[in-house]
Every structure is written in structure tokens, then in C-alpha cells.
Amino acid sequence: MADISSHQFVHWFRQSSPYINAHRGKTFVLLLEGDAFLSDTLENLIADIALLHSLGVKLVLVHGARPQLHQRLTEAGLHWHTHQDRLIAHPDLMPHLLASVGAVRSELEARLSMGLPNSPMHGAALRVMSGNLITARPMGVRDGIDFHFSGEVRKVQTEAIQDLLDKGAIVLMSPLGYSATGEAFDLDAESVAMAAATHLNADKLILLGQDAGLKNTEDQLIRELAPREADPHLARLDSHTTLSRHLRAACWACRRGVKRAHLLSYLRDGALLQELFTRDGDGTMLTQQGYETLRGATIEDVGGLLALLKPFEDQGILVRRSRELLEAEIERFTVIDRDGSIIGCAALYPYPEQRAGELACVVIAPEYRRGQRGDALLAHIQRQARAQGLDQLFVLTTHTAHWFREHGFEPASVESLPMARRALYNWQRNSRIFVKWL
Structure with a gap:
């Protein structure tokens, strides 16, 4: 004891x-x-x-x-x-x-x-x-x-x-x-x-x-x-x-x-x-919520999300998402809205049978970094995951491993991914995998 x-x-x-x-x-x-x-x-x-x-x-x-x-x-x-x-x-x-x-x-x-x-x-x-x-x-x-x-x-x-x-x-x-x-x-x-x-x-x-x-x-x-x-x-x-x-x-x-x-x-x-x-x-x-709010994404946000994600997709940091895919998955996204402009986002893809969720597409516009907005997005996604009965979050990344390590994620292997997500793993990108227990 x-x-x-x-x-x-x-x-x-x-x-x-x-x-x-x-x-x-x-x-x-x-x-x-x-x-x-x-x-x-x-x-x-x-x-x-x-x-x-x-x-x-x-x-x-x-x-x-x-x-x-x-x-x-x-x-x-x-x-x-x-x-x-x-x-x-x-x-x-x-x-x-x-x-x-x-x-x-x-x-x-x-x-x-x-x-x-x-x-x-x-x-x-x-x-x-x-x-x-x-x-x-x-x-x-x-x-x-x-x-x-x-x-x-x-x-x-x-x-x-x-x-x-x-x-x-x-x-x-x-x-x-x-x-x-x-x-x-x-x-x-x-x-x-x-x-x-x-x-x-x-x-x-x-x-x-x-x-x-x-x-x-x-x-x-x-x-x-x-x-x-x-x-x-x-x-x-x-x-x-x-x-x-x-x-x-x-x-x-x-x-x-x-x-x-x-x-x-x-x-x-x-x-x-x-x-x-x-x-x-x-x-x-x-x-008090001012003109910058953190909220669930709506279909009207697709244009803003495309503009936010494009520079990171061009650099190969993110996998490219089409407008059609974003529209189909918009309910997975959380955004930071600053006076009508989308300056940050993150997405949660749940795997209920494994009680796990994928944290994806965590992005803050470069001019709005250093304001702990990434922390706020992560905290929100974690609350969402807990509310859905998930026990862990996993993330695949090629450029931001240190940020996730600093926020409690631990290295993991491809074998630790849910079977459905493992089948989609892109070996050419060779993304690193991190897991955080909630």
C-alpha cells in the first residue's frame, strides 16, 4: 500500500x-x-x-x-x-x-x-x-x-x-x-x-x-x-x-x-x-470567450482548413487532403477560429473496439505559435477522447516528434496500432509513432 x-x-x-x-x-x-x-x-x-x-x-x-x-x-x-x-x-x-x-x-x-x-x-x-x-x-x-x-x-x-x-x-x-x-x-x-x-x-x-x-x-x-x-x-x-x-x-x-x-x-x-x-x-x-474561440469544425470551415493545411502539405509535413475528404471528415476536426479565420486545427479518428484514437493534423499557423494554442487543442482532443470512452491516443509524425514527447507521448511501434490503421501505414513516409495513455 x-x-x-x-x-x-x-x-x-x-x-x-x-x-x-x-x-x-x-x-x-x-x-x-x-x-x-x-x-x-x-x-x-x-x-x-x-x-x-x-x-x-x-x-x-x-x-x-x-x-x-x-x-x-x-x-x-x-x-x-x-x-x-x-x-x-x-x-x-x-x-x-x-x-x-x-x-x-x-x-x-x-x-x-x-x-x-x-x-x-x-x-x-x-x-x-x-x-x-x-x-x-x-x-x-x-x-x-x-x-x-x-x-x-x-x-x-x-x-x-x-x-x-x-x-x-x-x-x-x-x-x-x-x-x-x-x-x-x-x-x-x-x-x-x-x-x-x-x-x-x-x-x-x-x-x-x-x-x-x-x-x-x-x-x-x-x-x-x-x-x-x-x-x-x-x-x-x-x-x-x-x-x-x-x-x-x-x-x-x-x-x-x-x-x-x-x-x-x-x-x-x-x-x-x-x-x-x-x-x-x-x-x-x-x-469569457473573446474573438478567438476553440470549437468543433463545420462545413463552412473547409475553405479555411484547406488554406491552413496547404503550406504544410507542400512541405511534406502533412499528407494531402482533398476538399472532398475534408468535407466528409469535417466532424472529426476541432478548429481555432480567430475573428473568422481558421488559425489552428486538430482531428480525432476513433477506433472504439481498441479504445484508441488517432490524433491527426495538429496545425497552428506559424504567426500564431508561442501562444499555447497547440496545448489547448491537445487538451480539447483528450477531453473528446475520454468522453468517447477511449483509453489512449496515438499519433504518426515525421517532423514534430519532440513536441509530442514533451506532451506525454511515448514512442511505439507499428504493431501497437489498431489493425485497421496498421493496414493503412505508409512505409514510404516512415512516420514515427507515439502513444499517450489517457
Whole structure:
């Protein structure tokens, strides 16, 4: 058992290294709901956050405190009201609100300061900085309702936050904002996280709630979603739920420049690490698709594919494909469409009986290389292959052996090919064969 465990650890660590390199120096904004502080998984989650910091990720932590406030108000015998999904912060509630937020912030600072021997936080020596980093304005009167000290984000002190991040600190932001007149206002934690992520041009907004991502109507986890695809899901969700609020926040942030937003569960031990350092992730990722998209090919793409492939066919790198053949096999192709131009492609030819698939025709236009588009195509084809129940990919190449070796393919022989593909092998081209297990 120990040998198996060690082998799994080594395999995972090797597979995670590209993500470690990709995340180093990036800015992540994490929203941790107040409910998380009542969870048994909090200690491990804090340790995982510390691990992210140790790997060079710049972290902004935004915390909620709503359940803690409700408990204080209940114990004090005070009633509270909401309107438009917002707490009406009456002056009588403010001392309890400030105390609740302060208690949660202190607990989070204390937990991030732990460094006991034999604990995940040993030797972390984290610096956690907070302050008046949000300028707020009152919501005022809406629908005839005075919101008193309920506020909205007016300004994020971007330069101050960035300076703290550059100095190696974790920035902690509470759901409070302050006005120029010295008043404190209650803010939505989601609004603080959204504003911080967009003003800082964060690479990721990570929203940790109770739900393990967004599921479809068949109760299947949706791994990836574009903001424009979220409306049907928002329509069927109860607008009062945390998941609905998080989904709206993720869409809002992505539409305003945040590269990716993630919906995760703080109840799932290790969900944060799984999402960031494994290929399949653990929750739902939202990303805004710009004018460059990766999609399945259609018959209208045949002309663009012919133009893309011709130079490589002329050089003998690719086997020549006629228009008729491309039209017949168009459903096998995935393309990268940049504002109407096809700048990349790849194809998957499955052999279901052998649970294998051929990765073919991987091409990126020369002027668009160095942008990891080949990696994106490969990742997409691998997802397609897994969805079709295939266990391995094989590829035949004469010029790009090193690229495939760098992406996990291993040399193989003609005999390893499915029988139907082996019969078509062109011995004159003498292509090299590589295989990757999925």
C-alpha cells in the first residue's frame, strides 16, 4: 500500500508541475463565505491557501460573515430585514455587524498565522495585511426603503493592494467599506470580491460556497461554461441561493476582464488544489470567450482548413487532403477560429473496439505559435477522447516528434496500432509513432 501511495504522489506531483509554473506570480481573488468558518474542512482549506502562497501565487482573500451576524442578532433578540437580497443595515444592527466581521477577520488572521510543528502550516510565516482598502457609498433609499448603512463598492484601493501583494503579503478584505465622512458600510462579500478581481485585473476569481460547482438538469457537474451560456442556469436557480449569487458574480467578473472564475465547494477537502493543479479540476470554471474561440469544425470551415493545411502539405509535413475528404471528415476536426479565420486545427479518428484514437493534423499557423494554442487543442482532443470512452491516443509524425514527447507521448511501434490503421501505414513516409495513455 505504501508503494502504491508513493507512486500516486509522484505521478500527481509531476502532472501538477505545469500548473505550478503557470500560476506562479499570478493574482487570485478568493471568496470564502462565512459558512466556511463553521465547517470541519476549514483547517485544511487554510493550509491549502498557505500552500498557494508558498508556490508564488498572489492572494487576495475576501471573507463573509453573514451566519455569524445572524447568530449574534438572534442571541441579542434583534430582528433584521432584507430587501432586494440585501440586509438593511439599521443603526441598531451596526455594532453587532462590526463585531461579527471583526471576529471572523481575527479568526482568519489567527489561522493564517499558525506554525505549529507537525502541522500543514509549519514554517509558513505568512504576512496577512488588511485595512481600509474599500471606499463605499450608501445604497440610499430604494423602492421607498431606507437601507441605512448598507453600501456599495465605490472604489478599490488598487495601488495599495498591489503594493502589499508585491511585498509578499496575503491581502485580507472584509465585507466592509468606509466613506470619506468616516462611516462604515455593510457590503456584500461577492461585491467586494468582484470589485477586487476586476480592479486588480486578477487572473482568477475563486468563489467557495457549499455547492461543488454548477450542475445541469441531469445532475451532472458542468466543468466549463461561458458567461453567455449561464442565463438558462440562472433562470432555474433560486436567486437567493449562494450558488446563484456566485454564478452571477463569476459572469460579471469574466465579462469585465477576469480571465477565469471558479465555483468550488469549501466542504470538499482539497477542492481548491484539485481545481488548480489537476487536468480535470473539481468544480465549474467560467471563462469569457473573446474573438478567438476553440470549437468543433463545420462545413463552412473547409475553405479555411484547406488554406491552413496547404503550406504544410507542400512541405511534406502533412499528407494531402482533398476538399472532398475534408468535407466528409469535417466532424472529426476541432478548429481555432480567430475573428473568422481558421488559425489552428486538430482531428480525432476513433477506433472504439481498441479504445484508441488517432490524433491527426495538429496545425497552428506559424504567426500564431508561442501562444499555447497547440496545448489547448491537445487538451480539447483528450477531453473528446475520454468522453468517447477511449483509453489512449496515438499519433504518426515525421517532423514534430519532440513536441509530442514533451506532451506525454511515448514512442511505439507499428504493431501497437489498431489493425485497421496498421493496414493503412505508409512505409514510404516512415512516420514515427507515439502513444499517450489517457
